[in-house]
Amino acid sequence: MSGMNILGTWTLFQRESKRFMRVKMQTIVAPALTAILYLIVFRYAMGERQVPGLNVDYFTFLIPGLMMMAMLQNAFANTSSSMIMGKIMNTHVFLMMAPISPIEAMIAFLSAAVLRALVVGGVLLLVLFPFSDLHITHVWMILFYGVCGSLIMGSLGLITGMWSKTFDEMSMVTNFIIMPLTFLSGVFYSVKQLPPIWQALNAWNPFFYLIDGFRHGFIATGDSDPVHAIGMVLVVTLSSVILAWYLWRIGWKLKD
Amino acid sequence: MTALNIQNLSKVYENGKQALQDVSLRVPEGAFFALLGPNGAGKSTLINILADTVRASSGSVQLLGHDLLMERAWGKRHLGVVPQEIAFDPFFSPREILHFTRGMYGQSRDEVWVDALLERLELAEHANKITRQLSGGMKRRLLVAQALVHRPKVVILDEPTAGVDVELRKRLWDFIRELNAEGTTVLLTTHYLEEAQELCDQVAIINQGRLIASQSMQSLLGDVASSSLCFRYEQAVELSESQEQALQAFAARVCDGVLCLDLQHEGEHSNFDTAYQAARQCFGAPLDTYMRQENLEDVFLRLTHKDAA
Numbered sequence: 001m002s003g004m005n006i007l008g009t010w011t012l013f014q015r016e017s018k019r020f021m022r023v024k025m026q027t028i029v030a031p032a033l034t035a036i037l038y039l040i041v042f043r044y045a046m047g048e049r050q051v052p053g054l055n056v057d058y059f060t061f062l063i064p065g066l067m068m069m070a071m072l073q074n075a076f077a078n079t080s081s082s083m084i085m086g087k088i089m090n091t092h093v094f095l096m097m098a099p100i101s102p103i104e105a106m107i108a109f110l111s112a113a114v115l116r117a118l119v120v121g122g123v124l125l126l127v128l129f130p131f132s133d134l135h136i137t138h139v140w141m142i143l144f145y146g147v148c149g150s151l152i153m154g155s156l157g158l159i160t161g162m163w164s165k166t167f168d169e170m171s172m173v174t175n176f177i178i179m180p181l182t183f184l185s186g187v188f189y190s191v192k193q194l195p196p197i198w199q200a201l202n203a204w205n206p207f208f209y210l211i212d213g214f215r216h217g218f219i220a221t222g223d224s225d226p227v228h229a230i231g232m233v234l235v236v237t238l239s240s241v242i243l244a245w246y247l248w249r250i251g252w253k254l255k256d
Numbered sequence: 257m258t259a260l261n262i263q264n265l266s267k268v269y270e271n272g273k274q275a276l277q278d279v280s281l282r283v284p285e286g287a288f289f290a291l292l293g294p295n296g297a298g299k300s301t302l303i304n305i306l307a308d309t310v311r312a313s314s315g316s317v318q319l320l321g322h323d324l325l326m327e328r329a330w331g332k333r334h335l336g337v338v339p340q341e342i343a344f345d346p347f348f349s350p351r352e353i354l355h356f357t358r359g360m361y362g363q364s365r366d367e368v369w370v371d372a373l374l375e376r377l378e379l380a381e382h383a384n385k386i387t388r389q390l391s392g393g394m395k396r397r398l399l400v401a402q403a404l405v406h407r408p409k410v411v412i413l414d415e416p417t418a419g420v421d422v423e424l425r426k427r428l429w430d431f432i433r434e435l436n437a438e439g440t441t442v443l444l445t446t447h448y449l450e451e452a453q454e455l456c457d458q459v460a461i462i463n464q465g466r467l468i469a470s471q472s473m474q475s476l477l478g479d480v481a482s483s484s485l486c487f488r489y490e491q492a493v494e495l496s497e498s499q500e501q502a503l504q505a506f507a508a509r510v511c512d513g514v515l516c517l518d519l520q521h522e523g524e525h526s527n528f529d530t531a532y533q534a535a536r537q538c539f540g541a542p543l544d545t546y547m548r549q550e551n552l553e554d555v556f557l558r559l560t561h562k563d564a565a
Contacts (some may be wrong), residue, residue, distance in 0.1 A: 005329065005360075006362075006364045007359055007362045007363070007364065008359060008360045008361065008362045010359070011325075011359025011360050012360055013358055014356075014359075015345075015348075015356050018347070018348075019345075019347050023347075085345075089343050089344075089345075090339075090341050090343035091343045091344060091345050093307070093309050093339055093341075094343075094357065094360075094402070095308045095360075096307070096308055096309050097308060097309065097332060097335075097337055098332060098357070098358060098360040098361060099328070099329040099332035099333050099361060099362060100358075101329060109377065122465045156276075251311065255270055255308075255309060255311050256270065256304075256310045256311065256312060
């Protein structure tokens with residue numbers, strides 16, 4: 001039998017989505033609470049201060065950045081935790097034994113990662129919207145950067161899950177690579193506030209474009225050139241998805 | 257038709273360990289096939305290659321006439337595998353696991369079949385618990401249900417009854433036997449050799465990665481299994497060198513103080529009388545004599561020890 005296993009892909013997507021919905025306190029409520037705590041702290045620390053060069057108050061500037069950061073981290077957590085748990089508990093063999101092709105596996109895993117990111121982002125928006133001056137200016141930008149960011153992080157989560165042999169190895173990647181990259185990509189500040197050398201380095205940081213572009217969808221201004229940012233994000237999205245697909249296809253760290 | 261045709265299958269792991277060496281094996285369609293071997297013989301490697309969790313280094317496998325290593329999606333839809341290690345997603349119940357598994361094999365929901373499986377494998381009462389709450393035996397049965405939920409034509413059971421109590425084991429085998437009678441080919445690995453002898457019509461023995469026997473159970477027990485004539489005396493027998501030499505033709509040995517001599521068969525005749533007279537000459541009239549036929553376990557131990565030597 002040839003052709004795509006549509007039902008299999010849909011089932012795997014459902015499984016990966018139900019997994020995070022089963023522990024929603026941990027996967028949805030907790031990130032929302034963390035973001036709210038950040039906002040309370042920064043609200044009182046920064047007061048009515050404006051972000052230099054962007055003509056927007058700091059609180060309004062911060063909300064989309066925090067939303068995007070939570071979305072990126074949750075997309076990564078969805079795929080990476082599923083993979084590492086599967087490997088440690090040996091349940092990944094059932095996935096490998098099933099007639100799910102690498103493309104179908106990518107579609108299912110990454111769609112579930114995007115869904116989790118959008119649910120977390122949506123919850124944050126609902127909670128924070130009433131307390132801010134935030135407006136949705138460009139829906140397409142919010143969706144484009146939200147979805148692309150989730151795809152990138154979902155793919156990196158899969159790769160990290162495939163690579164890691166222990167929870168410790170995975171948390172090393174989460175804490176030493178993913179967290180610093182998302183924190184240092186303009187969530188809390190405009191890159192125009194940085195010294196030139198850091199601005200130049202940031203030009204090669206895809207997370208910066210994701211957060212800046214996502215924020216642009218709300219505040220109608222940003223630090224990066226939109227065309228350059230879209231190009232950069234598309235290239236990184238495609239590269240990370242293709243890399244995850246390829247590693248899955250060859251059974252990297254999964255099959256002896 | 258052949259359900260599984262394995263040709264020159266070899267596997268060398270990255271650490272250099274040769275787990276399989278040029279194994280060729282044919283499993284006829286509808287067979288109840290025992291794949292036996294000591295721990296570390298290569299059985300699980302062979303099964304894992306069929307299940308696509310381990311890559312073959314060389315060789316080919318045909319499943320129902322299709323190249324399994326090239327047409328994986330087709331093959332997986334017709335193959336059900338019960339892995340040796342118990343593993344379940346802790347988030348889901350047995351019923352959900354069975355629905356998910358069926359869906360992943362591209363098959364729509366079938367409540368009737370899922371209920372039948374839960375019923376036959378005595379899991380119906382526990383169908384909605386999360387898997388963490390199940391006992392070891394229940395989890396093992398759930399693995400079996402999971403391998404059968406997409407109604408595969410060939411089922412591979414890698415030690416499915418380890419940790420399952422005798423009563424449940426019997427009922428599990430009754431169910432598998434029914435499936436086999438309906439046409440499902442069953443490939444079984446087990447360390448319970450009595451079970452294998454009772455259930456299986458074909459047998460293969462693998463040792464140190466090589467196939468050392470593959471034939472019907474009947475012919476293995478008929479041709480390879482030997483029968484012995486055993487003599488019990490008042491005192492436990494001790495074989496002197498001269499007695500051992502005198503009885504050399506019968507491979508004389510002492511087991512638990514009882515003298516045992518191998519019998520040779522030619523058609524319907526055996527050398528029973530010669531062996532009896534030879535033992536009498538050496539030790540006198542016995543208190544008791546009896547015949548002992550090798551069972552599968554004896555043949556298995558003899559073949560694997562001989563191979564190891």
